[in-house]
Amino acid sequence: MVVPPLLRAVIMGPPGSGKGTVSARIIKHFGVKHLSSGDLLRDNMQKKTEVGILAKSYIDQGRLIPDDIMTRLMLSELKGLDQYNWLLDGFPRTVAQAEALDKTCQIDTVIDLDVPFETIKRRLTARWIHPASGRVYNLEFSPPKVQGTDDITGEPLVQRDDDKPETVTKRLQAYDAQTKPVLEYYREKGLLKSFSGTETNKIWPHIYAFLLTRLPDVSQKDADTPR
């Protein structure tokens, strides 16, 4: 029997482009492991670890965490996922990170969410999260069932400090300067698959169809509309 190779995928896109939202749908349908650099950093900040304390000073300014720290953190987490299909979200964000990742494994798919900056700015001010799980809500697009509380645990939702308008502008500048070159890096390797649009619900069916060429849908079989 021929065993298909494990999925080694990355999801990219500017802050607020929907990486977390789309990742949750990918996990639900394709059962892959998800590793989000932002969730991992927020977890470290909440626990006040050495990395967390250091990361906070960068994140609050809308700046990227230095490559060596970020790469060490993510590659050490990835070691535990060796046997699984996985999806990286928020890493790599610089060419140096992408090169370090290439030294440890072979990425085969890069999903790029190409969403205009104007659309994003509006979304981020309405974003609320459940820090413990990384679940994401939006007051207009995907509100919680009960205002201010997580649907699953009933715990309070919070707004991210770095979703303030002035920090969002800095994060978008960092994306342009440091992360756009990563798109080029993967484009040249023939791995980049871009999905353009302003609404996640319109982009998602294309991503779903694309991934279906690689993995079976493991979610409930009777749900014929992929959501």
Ligand SMILES: Nc1nc2c(ncn2[C@@H]2O[C@H](COP(=O)(O)OP(=O)(O)O)[C@@H](O)[C@H]2O)c(=O)[nH]1
């Ligand atoms: N209005 C609107 N909001 C969306 C859409 N897709 C995602 N969002 C919300 O936009 C915010 C950013 O999405 P998120 O998945 O966290 O993006 P990420 O920063 O790339 O991980 C969240 O509050 C989402 O609920 C959409 O199509 N329309």
Ligand SMILES: Nc1ncnc2c1ncn2[C@@H]1O[C@H](COP(=O)(O)OP(=O)(O)O)[C@@H](O)[C@H]1O
């Ligand atoms: N790969 C990375 N390299 C450097 N900094 C990172 C990386 N991933 C996350 N960060 C830091 O954490 C912040 C939040 O990341 P994330 O939650 O992925 O943002 P978003 O979902 O809005 O794109 C970033 O603005 C950045 O400061």
